[in-house]
Amino acid sequence: MSANNNRLGGGGYAPREEEPVFEKRFSPEALAELEEIASHYPERKAACLPALWIAQREYGGHLTPSAIKEVAELLDMPCVEVEGVASFYTMYNLRPRGRHHIEVCTCLTCAVCGAYDVVHALEHELGIRVGETTEDGEFTLSEVECLNYCAGAVVAQIGDRYFTHLTPKQVPDLLAMLRDTSNYTPEKLADSIVKLHIPGSSQKRGGSWRVEEVPPSQTSEVE
Numbered sequence: 396m397s398a399n400n401n402r403l404g405g406g407g408y409a410p411r412e413e414e415p416v417f418e419k420r421f422s423p424e425a426l427a428e429l430e431e432i433a434s435h436y437p438e439r440k441a442a443c444l445p446a447l448w449i450a451q452r453e454y455g456g457h458l459t460p461s462a463i464k465e466v467a468e469l470l471d472m473p474c475v476e477v478e479g480v481a482s483f484y485t486m487y488n489l490r491p492r493g494r495h496h497i498e499v500c501t502c503l504t505c506a507v508c509g510a511y512d513v514v515h516a517l518e519h520e521l522g523i524r525v526g527e528t529t530e531d532g533e534f535t536l537s538e539v540e541c542l543n544y545c546a547g548a549v550v551a552q553i554g555d556r557y558f559t560h561l562t563p564k565q566v567p568d569l570l571a572m573l574r575d576t577s578n579y580t581p582e583k584l585a586d587s588i589v590k591l592h593i594p595g596s597s598q599k600r601g602g603s604w605r606v607e608e609v610p611p612s613q614t615s616e617v618e
């Protein structure tokens with residue numbers, strides 16, 4: 396599947412502009428969250444994943460070089476090690492993303508079930524290609540590896556929601572539904588995941604990840 400060469404996962408490692416100044420942005424509350432989380436691990440570096448989620452929230456939805464450096468300092472880790480973790484996992488954004496990040500699985504099962512038809516319909520409707528963000532900042536489109544829900548092929552992860560059995564016909568409805576939501580931003584998603592890592596958090600949202608299907612189509616077929 397040669398299209399995989401164009402894959403840009405959620406992290407989508409790509410060269411970034413260097414920031415001229417190292418600007419720390421962890422608030423006192425964010426520092427307290429990190430200390431609480433880190434206290435439950437035998438060594439500080441073990442808290443790298445939740446620390447990156449905190450950073451993703453504090454830095455406006457993506458991890459800048461300063462975010463990587465601040466996490467490295469806070470966890471006594473080399474910057475290159477933190478960047479290695481951040482660039483490995485597609486859930487971390489190394490560059491700005493749209494309010495909704497649509498990650499379509501194009502691995503074998505989903506590909507056989509028409510994942511590329513869904514991707515092409517999304518590209519058509521959004522006017523962008525895989526790896527790009529719409530001008531209004533609403534949507535980023537990515538291809539990703541198996542989302543571990545093959546029985547629901549074609550599957551797309553959008554924030555903390557899994558949409559299953561997707562077809563090209565459903566794409567206009569899916570996008571309309573996403574545009575109508577006001578409570579989804581990369582920062583809010585990061586915050587909800589940070590809370591999952593805080594033992595006893597009153598805002599803990601264990602099991603918030605949802606599997607859904609797009610409601611029956613009310614719009615015309617994608618041309």
Ligand code: FES
Pocket residue numbers: 500501502503504505506540541542543544545546548550
């Ligand atoms: S192949 Fe798409 S979820 Fe597994």
